[in-house]
Amino acid sequence: MADFSLxxxxxxxxxxxxxxxxxxxxxxxxxxxxxxxxLGDSSRLRIFCLLCHREECVVDIAAMVEMTTPAVSHxxxxxxxxxxxxxxxxxxxxxxxxxxxxxxxxLHKTVDKVMDITCPGCTExx
Numbered sequence: 678m679a680d681f682s683l684x685x686x687x688x689x690x691x692x693x694x695x696x697x698x699x700x701x702x703x704x705x706x707x708x709x710x711x712x713x714x715x716l717g718d719s720s721r722l723r724i725f726c727l728l729c730h731r732e733e734c735v736v737d738i739a740a741m742v743e744m745t746t747p748a749v750s751h752x753x754x755x756x757x758x759x760x761x762x763x764x765x766x767x768x769x770x771x772x773x774x775x776x777x778x779x780x781x782x783x784l785h786k787t788v789d790k791v792m793d794i795t796c797p798g799c800t801e802x803x
Contacts, residue, residue: 711759712759712760712761712780712784714759715755715756715759715761716784716788718752720742720744720748720752721752721755721756722788723742724738724742724749724752724753724756725756725761725762725775725784725785725788726785726788727741727742728756728762728773728774728775729775729781729785729788731774732772732773732774733772733773733774734770734771734772734773735749735750735753735771735773738753738773753773757773760776760778760780760781761775761776761778761780761781761784762774762775762776762781763775763776763777
């Protein structure tokens with residue numbers, strides 16, 4: 678990285694080197710894109726929003742978003758794979774909720790802000 682230089686020198690070289698190091702971490706950008714990709718589907722977004730507010734089983738989620746349970750299960754698998762939701766088993770029932778991750782928290786707040794929703798219990802993004 679020490680030999681990195683831009684063709685035109687319009688700004689501080691140290692700053693450019695730091696930004697270049699960030700941009701070179703392609704895996705971090707893939708992770709971020711993966712998280713946002715999960716919210717690119719309106720059905721998945723609705724399910725995520727529901728699970729930000731309450732814990733639910735697949736059958737109740739399907740009823741609330743008016744989808745089949747297999748379709749909901751598919752979306753839950755995607756959201757869980759992205760680390761946005763968690764699941765717990767109680768007997769034969771599996772309950773889902775938004776994960777306690779900072780990504781899930783910020784995405785929830787971002788969705789609320791974009792939709793101009795006032796969410797009880799939410800605080801401003803810091």
